[in-house]
Amino acid sequence: MKKNLTAWLCLLPALLFLLVFMVYPLVDVLIYSFEEGFNFASGRFFGTGFYNYSYVLHDPFFIQALKNTFIIVIITVPLSTGIALLISMELSSIKFLRDLFQTIYFLPYVTNTLAVGLVFMILFKKTAYSDGLISLLIQVFGGPSVDFIGGPYWAKMFVMCFYTIWIVLPFKILILTSALASVNPMYYKAAQIDATPKWRVFYKITLPMISPMVFYLVITGFIGAFKAYSDEVALFGTDLNAAGMNTIVGYVYDMLYGNSGGYPSYASAAALILFTIVFTITTINLLVSKKTVYYN
Amino acid sequence: MNEKDNRKIEIRAGIRDRARTIGTYLFLSLWGIIVLFPFYWMMLSSVKSYGSYNSEYVPKFFTLTPTMENYITAFTAVPLARYFLNTLIFTVVTTAIMMIVVILSAFAFARLDFKGKDIVFSMFLSLMMIPNELVIITNFVTITNLNLRNTFMGLILPSVTSVFYIYLLKENFEQIPEELYKAAKVDGTSDFRYLWKVMLPISKPTIVTITILKVIECWNSYVWPRLITDDSNYFLVSNGIQEIRENGFGRENVPAMMAAVVVISVPLVVLFLIFRHKIMAGVARGGTKG
Numbered sequence: 001m002k003k004n005l006t007a008w009l010c011l012l013p014a015l016l017f018l019l020v021f022m023v024y025p026l027v028d029v030l031i032y033s034f035e036e037g038f039n040f041a042s043g044r045f046f047g048t049g050f051y052n053y054s055y056v057l058h059d060p061f062f063i064q065a066l067k068n069t070f071i072i073v074i075i076t077v078p079l080s081t082g083i084a085l086l087i088s089m090e091l092s093s094i095k096f097l098r099d100l101f102q103t104i105y106f107l108p109y110v111t112n113t114l115a116v117g118l119v120f121m122i123l124f125k126k127t128a129y130s131d132g133l134i135s136l137l138i139q140v141f142g143g144p145s146v147d148f149i150g151g152p153y154w155a156k157m158f159v160m161c162f163y164t165i166w167i168v169l170p171f172k173i174l175i176l177t178s179a180l181a182s183v184n185p186m187y188y189k190a191a192q193i194d195a196t197p198k199w200r201v202f203y204k205i206t207l208p209m210i211s212p213m214v215f216y217l218v219i220t221g222f223i224g225a226f227k228a229y230s231d232e233v234a235l236f237g238t239d240l241n242a243a244g245m246n247t248i249v250g251y252v253y254d255m256l257y258g259n260s261g262g263y264p265s266y267a268s269a270a271a272l273i274l275f276t277i278v279f280t281i282t283t284i285n286l287l288v289s290k291k292t293v294y295y296n
Numbered sequence: 297m298n299e300k301d302n303r304k305i306e307i308r309a310g311i312r313d314r315a316r317t318i319g320t321y322l323f324l325s326l327w328g329i330i331v332l333f334p335f336y337w338m339m340l341s342s343v344k345s346y347g348s349y350n351s352e353y354v355p356k357f358f359t360l361t362p363t364m365e366n367y368i369t370a371f372t373a374v375p376l377a378r379y380f381l382n383t384l385i386f387t388v389v390t391t392a393i394m395m396i397v398v399i400l401s402a403f404a405f406a407r408l409d410f411k412g413k414d415i416v417f418s419m420f421l422s423l424m425m426i427p428n429e430l431v432i433i434t435n436f437v438t439i440t441n442l443n444l445r446n447t448f449m450g451l452i453l454p455s456v457t458s459v460f461y462i463y464l465l466k467e468n469f470e471q472i473p474e475e476l477y478k479a480a481k482v483d484g485t486s487d488f489r490y491l492w493k494v495m496l497p498i499s500k501p502t503i504v505t506i507t508i509l510k511v512i513e514c515w516n517s518y519v520w521p522r523l524i525t526d527d528s529n530y531f532l533v534s535n536g537i538q539e540i541r542e543n544g545f546g547r548e549n550v551p552a553m554m555a556a557v558v559v560i561s562v563p564l565v566v567l568f569l570i571f572r573h574k575i576m577a578g579v580a581r582g583g584t585k586g
Contacts, residue, residue: 004410004411006404007409010401013401017457018459021457024434025433029430032434087324094317101328105327106568107335107565111561112516112561113534114518115537115561116557116561118537118553118557122337122550129350129352130355174576223427227429230518230519238538256433256436264433264434268433271430271433272430
């Protein structure tokens with residue numbers, strides 16, 4: 001009996017915080033999403049039903065956010081995983097300076113997204129004083145002058161994806177390098193004796209051996225990219241709708257807070273739509289992995 | 297004849313190998329430059345004077361007359377020191393409280409027996425799947441209703457538990473042989489004394505990892521502080537930098553902005569350079585960003 005008491009006392013703080021800040025909100029967000037015309041100030045609503053969902057799905061800002069998010073996901077997840085794989089393969093093949101390269105590559109992980117985003121903005125932005133370094137660089141090679149921050153949609157999307165990849169690569173490189181290091185060297189030696197060509201070694205040995213980690217990165221990559229928000233704010237400022245670069249998470253926060261805020265019901269509906277999308281994609285990923293991933 | 301051919305083949309293979317190695321280093325260096333360039337650029341811009349920065353249509357890649365005036369501007373024109381102090385308080389207090397909560401729960405799950413342990417633990421695990429975006433809406437309302445906006449309490453409270461870290465630490469605690477616990481019990485050591493004197497020292501690497509990961513997370517957190525503070529006396533550095541960008545020194549004072557960015561980035565970069573092996577091993581074991 002005394003033992004039970006000690007255990008529950010130890011768990012008490014965690015239980016309390018989880019109940020108040022996770023379990024209750026989870027129920028509450030569902031309730032919010034079905035309360036129509038909920039007013040934050042008076043705390044009243046006039047009906048229950050699917051109106052909030054319908055409103056969100058017909059809101060042009062949400063459609064724009066949905067489109068942006070999907071583009072970011074489709075471009076950055078495969079590209080960043082591919083580049084990370086390439087870099088970690090090259091990294092594993094060298095000894096000299098390897099530690100230095102690894103340290104440098106990991107640096108973006110520990111930096112403040114908003115702070116470094118400001119540097120990217122300066123590099124890409126066209127102002128009255130200067131076209132911005134990247135744009136000038138393009139002009140050296142005979143290209144046009146482009147404003148990547150306030151210019152055409154594809155230019156903004158390019159910076160967005162570039163910055164996202166720059167931010168997520170450290171984690172992926174780290175995971176893949178340690179996965180590559182854990183492959184048993186016996187396999188490579190056996191392949192060497194048989195004079196197996198390099199690409200074949202890669203497809204038949206390396207890739208299957210590290211496939212659980214690659215797959216882990218793909219899943220977390222999808223989830224992370226669907227939740228993109230801070231990176232966008234870092235580049236384009238807090239008014240993402242005006243820049244046309246909003247994301248689903250950004251839409252949720254805009255509905256909740258700020259000049260366009262005060263609508264927790266719409267925010268809840270949008271958050272649940274996002275959760276459904278992420279959940280579906282993750283399930284599909286898991287099903288695909290069962291067929292392709294090699295577990296010892 | 298045959299020997300000559302063999303040597304030719306060897307030389308050719310040697311050249312190919314060397315070319316490959318050079319290619320590898322070129323490729324790796326290229327990515328290294330892409331990673332480092334923004335850092336170089338912020339430091340460079342932060343020591344250019346306001347006048348010289350704005351007169352360069354084509355920005356120069358070095359400066360012969362570095363100046364510290366931007367750093368003075370950064371600390372005097374906006375309350376950068378206050379943002380800094382706020383973030384420090386927030387980071388230290390959040391991490392400290394979270395460590396206590398996490399250690400106690402992990403201890404209960406790993407070493408103590410009580411009714412319903414398995415059920416409670418699987419409930420904890422299922423909470424790991426819940427994305428923050430889903431619960432933040434209600435938390436915002438809760439904190440607002442409790443009148444905790446623009447307070448440290450409001451900033452800290454929702455982020456002092458992490459199911460993932462409880463899980464990580466519990467796994468670690470369980471690897472400590474149970475015989476030690478029994479021996480301690482026979483000697484009449486109390487549970488908490490055992491936790492403090494035996495389990496924590498043995499699990500130090502995991503504790504350090506969790507602390508570092510949490511510190512990084514706190515230092516960079518943006519969304520929750522933005523929702524919960526609109527009084528700049530309570531801004532953290534992320535919100536501070538956003539404020540500086542939108543209303544700070546007057547939009548065009550890029551060098552002063554860059555000085556602020558450098559000041560904000562330095563603590564974590566220094567921390568990383570000191571503990572880099574620990575941090576990288578820790579993140580590889582169980583870190584995801586944000």
